[in-house]
Every structure is written in structure tokens, then in C-alpha cells.
Amino acid sequence: MSLNFGKAEFARSAAAKEQFFWDGKPQFAFAGRSNVGKSSVINRLLNRKNLAYVGSSPGKTTQVNYFSVDNRAYLVDLPGYGYAKVSRAEKERWGRLMESYFQEAHITAGVLIVDIRHKPTIDDLTMHRWFLESGCPEIIVANKLDKLKKSQIEPALALIRETLALDEEDILVPFSAEKGTGKEELIRLLNAACED
Numbered sequence: 001m002s003l004n005f006g007k008a009e010f011a012r013s014a015a016a017k018e019q020f021f022w023d024g025k026p027q028f029a030f031a032g033r034s035n036v037g038k039s040s041v042i043n044r045l046l047n048r049k050n051l052a053y054v055g056s057s058p059g060k061t062t063q064v065n066y067f068s069v070d071n072r073a074y075l076v077d078l079p080g081y082g083y084a085k086v087s088r089a090e091k092e093r094w095g096r097l098m099e100s101y102f103q104e105a106h107i108t109a110g111v112l113i114v115d116i117r118h119k120p121t122i123d124d125l126t127m128h129r130w131f132l133e134s135g136c137p138e139i140i141v142a143n144k145l146d147k148l149k150k151s152q153i154e155p156a157l158a159l160i161r162e163t164l165a166l167d168e169e170d171i172l173v174p175f176s177a178e179k180g181t182g183k184e185e186l187i188r189l190l191n192a193a194c195e196d
């Protein structure tokens with residue numbers, strides 16, 4: 001039975017691995033550079049205006065936030081990366097937290113959010129590799145689609161595919177958190193990952 005993504009609530013913030021959830025429910029892990037629109041994508045998906053905090057500040061980058069979806073799965077909001085003003089100590093904390101998550105997680109699907117207007121960064125590539133190494137299916141979401149003209153979309157998607165070395169069967173979803181484009185497709189893909 002399909003998950004009702006409209007039935008979601010905040011479950012927990014985890015700043016250390018002891019606080020992670022490993023209760024056997026499916027987990028969708030969302031990652032992305034800060035400001036890519038990760039919170040906006042999550043809010044759009046869960047049909048809520050402010051569930052995931054939009055415009056997170058540097059101090060908030062070292063928490064994993066769990067949202068319960070339909071009481072049967074978790075949307076896991078991994079801390080954003082690539083924030084210019086973050087201290088080295090915080091970057092290290094971020095790295096340790098992510099490492100421990102990836103070491104133990106049984107991720108049902110990884111969702112890597114990139115900005116459709118830009119070539120993926122080195123950090124995006126690192127995250128992409130972490131998802132691949134964890135063995136979970138990965139969905140790349142190219143957000144901010146509404147910011148491109150129609151003629152710019154195909155070249156932008158091609159650049160993302162090339163930079164991340166995606167195969168034809170790898171999934172790349174053009175998305176606009178602002179307009180809602182791609183939402184149904186992403187929900188369909190996440191539901192499908194639960195059935196695999």
C-alpha cells in the first residue's frame with residue numbers, strides 16, 4: 001500500500017548515533033548542499049509549509065532530522081553541506097555524524113538534491129559516492145527547475161548526468177519545490193523503493 005506523504009510529522013532530531021532510529025521502518029535519506037532547497041523539497045513533498053526548516057543557519061548543520069511518514073516510514077533530513085561560513089570544528093562534526101549514519105543505515109532510498117542550474121560540486125560528488133557505496137537505490141533531484149528557460153533544461157540535465165557519471169538507468173528528476181513540479185514522480189519512486 002502506498003505511503004501517504006501528506007500524513008507526516010516531525011519525529012526527532014539526532015546529533016549523535018545513539019539517537020538514530022533503527023526500528024526497521026523504511027528510511028528515505030535526503031541530502032544536499034545548503035541552500036539547494038532541501039527543506040523546501042521536503043516541505044513540498046510532505047505538503048507542509050514549515051515542517052522542515054527553510055534557510056537553515058550554520059549552527060543547525062549537525063543534526064539529522066527525522067520525519068515520520070504515514071507512521072510507516074521516515075524521511076531523514078541529513079544535514080546540509082558546503083556552507084561557506086561553517087567552522088572547521090563544525091565540518092568535522094558533520095563528517096563524523098554522516099559517517100556514523102552511513103555506517104549503520106539501511107537506507108531504503110537516497111535522495112540527492114542538486115541545483116539544476118549548476119554543475120554538481122565536489123561535495124555533491126562525495127555524497128553521491130556515499131549513497132552508491134551504501135548500496136541503496138539513489139534518486140537525484142534537480143531542484144529549482146522553475147528558474148530555467150525551457151531551452152536550458154536538457155543541457156542542464158546533461159551536465160548533471162555527465163558530472164555525476166550517471167548511467168542511463170540512473171534516476172534524475174527535474175523538480176521545482178516552488179511550483180511542485182516533480183512531486184508526484186518523486187513520491188512514486190519512493191513508494192517503489194519500498195517494494196524492492
Ligand code: GDP
Nearest residue numbers: 034035036037038039040054055144176177178
Ligand atoms: P536548504 O538550505 O537546502 O534547506 O534550502 P531552502 O529550502 O532553505 O531554500 C533555499 C532558498 O532557495 C530559499 O530562498 C527558497 O525559497 C529557494 N528555493 C528552494 N527551492 C526552490 C525552487 O524550486 N525554486 C525557486 N525559485 N526557489 C527555490
